[in-house]
Amino acid sequence: MARQSPIMSLAFEAKQKLDLPVVNNADRLSDYLLQQERVVGAMLDATKLTLLAPGSYRYNVTSFRVFQLEVNPVVSIAALNSEGKLRMYATDSELEGLGLVDDFVLKLDATLEATLKGLEGEALLGVTVSPPPLLKLIPRQVLESTGQSILSTILLGIKARVSKQLVEDFSKWCDE
Numbered sequence: 294m295a296r297q298s299p300i301m302s303l304a305f306e307a308k309q310k311l312d313l314p315v316v317n318n319a320d321r322l323s324d325y326l327l328q329q330e331r332v333v334g335a336m337l338d339a340t341k342l343t344l345l346a347p348g349s350y351r352y353n354v355t356s357f358r359v360f361q362l363e364v365n366p367v368v369s370i371a372a373l374n375s376e377g378k379l380r381m382y383a384t385d386s387e388l389e390g391l392g393l394v395d396d397f398v399l400k401l402d403a404t405l406e407a408t409l410k411g412l413e414g415e416a417l418l419g420v421t422v423s424p425p426p427l428l429k430l431i432p433r434q435v436l437e438s439t440g441q442s443i444l445s446t447i448l449l450g451i452k453a454r455v456s457k458q459l460v461e462d463f464s465k466w467c468d469e
Contacts, residue, residue, distance in 0.1 A: 310414070
């Protein structure tokens with residue numbers, strides 16, 4: 294009788310850097326980053342963000358389709374301020390939409406730092422998960438490259454939102 298080999302988890306990740314010049318009031322950026330709830334809400338889609346406690350959030354990542362499956366990642370995020378930086382990282386995650394997936398792990402580690410020129414940041418987004426039964430026939434390389442592409446797209450979307458919304462919110466905050 295042939296032994297069935299264990300299913301290997303898929304793992305992929307994407308990184309994105311941010312270098313955002315801020316001309317007006319750049320000296321106030323480190324104070325702005327202390328407005329944690331406001332900054333996190335401007336960086337992410339505020340309609341999908343829930344404040345659980347100070348420095349603790351639940352975020353419903355934008356759902357997407359993978360090979361005809363609707364995927365809805367949900368992540369718990371902790372945010373910490375220190376030395377002119379805001380750091381956000383995932384503390385827990387779950388995956389809705391793929392049926393029973395027990396080993397889904399979403400890794401998020403992002404920093405945003407106030408500098409004399411503006412804001413600098415870096416984000417790492419990673420996923421480890423076993424392929425659900427509906428995707429077991431698709432070659433591993435195809436699944437991993439698709440996952441890598443999805444993560445890169447998510448990070449690019451966040452970068453675009455940060456570049457626009459965060460600067461607009463910072464200006465509003467300065468005017469208040």
